[in-house]
Structure formats: structure tokens, C-alpha cells
Amino acid sequence: MDEKRKIIDMVADGKISAQEAEKLLAAMIPKTAPTIKGKKLFIRITQEGKAKPKVNIAIPIKLAKIGMH
Numbered sequence: 534m535d536e537k538r539k540i541i542d543m544v545a546d547g548k549i550s551a552q553e554a555e556k557l558l559a560a561m562i563p564k565t566a567p568t569i570k571g572k573k574l575f576i577r578i579t580q581e582g583k584a585k586p587k588v589n590i591a592i593p594i595k596l597a598k599i600g601m602h
Contacts, residue, residue, distance in 0.1 A: 536561060537558065537561070540554050540557050540558060541554070571593060571594060571595065572593075572594045573591045573592060573593055573594060574591070574592045574593075574594055575589075575590070575591050575592075576588070576589075576590040576591075576592065577589050577590075
């Protein structure tokens, strides 16, 4: 919160413009990949006689429904 206050004070003092402050504040927001929440379709491909799956995939149900149309 202290960094945000410093940026606001810099705008108030005329040291930086509002556009520059906007860029600085946006840079402070952590960027994370969007996550898809909800039910998933699990697909496991196994080889006969082997206990361990060869392929283990989790697909969001929404994505699976789109692929079926």
C-alpha cells in the first residue's frame, strides 16, 4: 500500500502524469494465468497388463462440450 501512496503523492506533486501513474499502478498488479474452475472430464489411457496409466488428462467440461458441437 505504501508504494501506491508514493505514486499518488508523485502525481499530486506534479512529478509524474496521471497516465504514468496508471502504468505504474497496473505494473504492481500480479499477472496470473486465468484458471478455469468447475467440473473436469478425466481421461486415462492405460496399456493392458500395466497398472500405471500412459496418459492422464483433465479437460474442463465446458471445453469438452464445445468440442462435441
